[in-house]
Amino acid sequence: MFTEMRRNDRQLDDEQAVELLKSGIYGFLAMNNMQGCGYAVPMNYAQVGQSIYLHCALEGKKLELIRQDNRVSFCVVGEAVVLSAKFTMRYHSVMAFGRIYEVTDTEEKQLGLMALVTKYSTSPEEVAMGQKYAQNSEQKTAVLRIEIEHITGKSNA
Numbered sequence: 001m002f003t004e005m006r007r008n009d010r011q012l013d014d015e016q017a018v019e020l021l022k023s024g025i026y027g028f029l030a031m032n033n034m035q036g037c038g039y040a041v042p043m044n045y046a047q048v049g050q051s052i053y054l055h056c057a058l059e060g061k062k063l064e065l066i067r068q069d070n071r072v073s074f075c076v077v078g079e080a081v082v083l084s085a086k087f088t089m090r091y092h093s094v095m096a097f098g099r100i101y102e103v104t105d106t107e108e109k110q111l112g113l114m115a116l117v118t119k120y121s122t123s124p125e126e127v128a129m130g131q132k133y134a135q136n137s138e139q140k141t142a143v144l145r146i147e148i149e150h151i152t153g154k155s156n157a
Contacts, residue, residue, distance in 0.1 A: 012153030020094045020153055021047050024076035029054065031065040031072050039065060046115035052096060052146040053112035063142060070099045074146055094153040103143040110134060112143040
């Protein structure tokens with residue numbers, strides 16, 4: 001199902017790709033809009049094991065689309081610097097492919113929300129505040145889980 005990367009001399013090994021996925025700031029969730037073109041949105045995320053957790057409102061375009069077709073890709077760019085004199089760019093990126101699911105289990109929902117809180121917090125105090133916020137927003141927030149089926153990274157250092 002997945003084709004080999006054309007510029008495999010730039011391919012990251014799996015460990016490097018996973019590390020870039022863990023350390024990225026945000027990514028783009030790409031879905032099928034069912035009218036013949038893609039639909040991609042930037043999102044905060046947290047990677048836990050072989051899953052990526054996201055959060056969103058309880059209704060909206062994303063949820064409509066994933067309920068129709070749960071095959072998605074998620075792209076993170078860790079660095080991008082234009083090298084104009086060389087007509088190229090220095091970059092590191094990773095693509096994860098898989099299926100996305102709405103999390104309904106309360107424990108897993110909290111796990112996903114806390115993974116997000118932990119990733120984006122800069123102090124233990126923020127984590128504690130975030131935990132309270134996550135508990136209070138559980139009924140108002142959808143949590144999504146991408147189960148990673150394939151991951152690939154690319155770099156032009």
